[in-house]
Amino acid sequence: EDQVTQSPEALRLQEGESSSLNCSYTVSGLRGLFWYRQDPGKGPEFLFTLYSAGEEKEKERLKATLTKKESFLHITAPKPEDSATYLCAVLIYSGNTGKLIFGQGTTLQVKP
């Protein structure tokens, strides 16, 4: 069964304190791994796509990496505005379209 597990469930950081979020996945034939940001009461907002092991993507203070079994979202010197829930998802081909299988998310709180 295709599955995505994220850890930790919640993370509290001081402003400037770097850390990493983990996403492990079990999927038959990875078509892509995606990171989204979700603010309270809002829809997920796309951040990164990773397709193959060893690939890295960066955006401001965020860097996403991918291995054969997991992905990490590294947050360098976070600011309070980085506080959000970060969702990891894998893409499954189905029919004429794809569908995303999401993890449960890591809720990040960055304190000033």
Add this chain to the structure above:
Amino acid sequence: EPEVTQTPSHQVTQMGQEVILRCVPISNHLYFYWYRQILGQKVEFLVSFYNNEISEKSEIFDDQFSVERPDGSNFTLKIRSTKLEDSAMYFCASSPDRVTGELFFGEGSRLTVL
């Protein structure tokens, strides 16, 4: 910047009532989706839609659910007879490409079934 818009933002209904959630996808997108998120749980795929027909649906998407694109711009999700367990945030999403995980999500419609 183009965005996906959803209405209503919050709907409260009695169990057994019909509900229609509306979405206006990004105008040049061809693929449309509904996902839902029960409070405190994962975002779950419900259905994908392309070329005026359902492409894929999950086990959740039973006979109580239906989708349509009535006028070429709106994309609707109908729940015929709501149950308590249908209470959730429903997200519409769209994409320009056939198979992609880079979806553009709306802000969601919160459905509360009493």
